[in-house]
Ligand SMILES: Nc1ncnc2c1ncn2[C@@H]1O[C@H](COP(=O)(O)OP(=O)(O)OP(=O)(O)O)[C@@H](O)[C@H]1O
């Protein structure tokens with residue numbers, strides 16, 4: 001009885017109700033679930049099954065390829081959530097008049113955007129935890145040495161990718177455009193996150209350019225924290241500046257209908 | 258004081274004026290209808306009342322509040338059913354009702370609403386899997402779920418089967434009986450005639466008539482239609498045309514059926530005239546013109 005009461009009491013809180021609904025809907029999307037929650041870990045596992053990738057290498061500073069791919073897989077989870085999964089959902093909400101319908105109620109449609117952002121942020125952090133756990137459990141990748149620094153870098157990186165995803169939604173009039181723009185941004189982000197070549201092994205000039213991009217900087221910050229150092233302030237600053245710029249742009253440019 | 262006031266409302270899109278000096282007032286507890294051809298500006302007008310569109314000029318007030326500036330307060334007392342709107346495709350009926358209940362401080366009992374609208378057997382069905390009429394019913398339920406003082410319904414019964422339509426009318430009558438004001442856009446004259454206390458007819462962005470449904474019908478000349486097939490051809494129809502109240506007489510060339518537009522007196526006079534001439538009127542029909550005719554009259558003039 002008490003449980004029922006508190007359940008309805010909670011349902012009365014609109015923002016919580018919206019978030020709960022959006023989480024339910026996310027769980028009904030097998031595609032998004034796979035790419036966000038499962039794929040990064042699968043990628044890490046596939047790489048980890050190659051024996052030479054598990055061996056420490058002289059030219060990687062005594063670490064193995066799989067060590068370098070843990071932050072990459074973590075960033076990949078964020079890219080999947082923020083750039084692949086979220087933009088088509090939000091633009092479809094706008095196209096179908098769902099945001100408009102909601103704006104005739106006392107709850108602002110921004111509650112729906114907030115719920116989507118929180119949901120995708122949380123999903124990518126869960127996926128990151130799964131990547132770290134599998135890396136540690138299956139392939140003996142050491143857990144991050146500098147845990148607060150790692151957590152800070154993770155949170156900043158998630159915020160940045162979500163701000164980028166929100167900007168894609170703001171710039172795309174239809175969900176088809178959002179999917180297309182999202183895919184281009186997604187490939188660029190995958191490259192700068194080091195999916196093909198880990199940022200740490202990129203040649204000097206390229207690396208310096210990539211370090212100016214949000215995911216290049218995030219990748220360096222995560223790698224440093226993984227090794228046990230406090231992430232470089234310059235990398236963190238790059239991520240924060242991008243987040244601020246993209247966040248402001250998406251808020252200004254977003255169209256409700 | 259009217260609970261909804263619209264004054265000299267204007268709205269244009271890309272330089273094309275689609276709402277031109279529209280004005281009307283809706284009294285508390287009234288059911289007020291808006292009729293008009295496609296593209297007349299009905300949706301634009303009611304969406305200005307809902308605060309979804311911003312007027313170019315003119316004023317709109319709902320319970321004394323500006324729906325744009327006081328958006329938040331207006332949304333608490335106004336429920337809206339939009340002509341076009343969807344929900345998340347994988348959201349079930351029940352989840353939608355619960356979610357929207359959570360938006361309002363004192364929501365109605367959604368189970369009762371679902372029952373009244375015949376949705377109680379589809380509670381677990383996803384929005385994308387609902388039929389058009391079921392979506393429409395859900396949309397009506399969501400408009401009423403916040404216990405609003407004013408509901409704005411844009412094409413309330415479009416897509417509903419005849420039984421659902423009548424059930425919905427009864428629901429709207431109940432809602433009004435509890436003191437709620439209803440602003441209703443419709444293409445169904447029967448709906449306007451049955452539900453509305455007053456209707457405004459909008460054509461090309463202007464209010465061309467504002468009256469009770471009976472007033473609108475009475476306004477069109479020749480509101481009684483008498484038709485019959487005479488047992489032998491009538492030699493002169495002029496005698497019919499001169500009968501009291503007669504407005505027009507026409508004879509169908511194929512079957513000789515005669516149609517006279519007039520009023521109640523005309524009907525009596527036609528019968529007497531035929532009796533005097535010993536002509537039998539076969540298949541005699543005396544009909545009131547409907548709101549349909551009045552509507553066509555009002556909106557075709559400047560077509
Ligand atoms: N957002 C918009 N941008 C441009 N033109 C619009 C917009 N909304 C409506 N119009 C135009 O304004 C006119 C009036 O539209 P509105 O939707 O108000 O008509 P309506 O009376 O509701 O018609 P219907 O009976 O078909 O629903 C139409 O010619 C339409 O093309």
Ligand SMILES: [Mg+2]
Nearest residue numbers: 299300301340
């Ligand atoms: Mg319309």
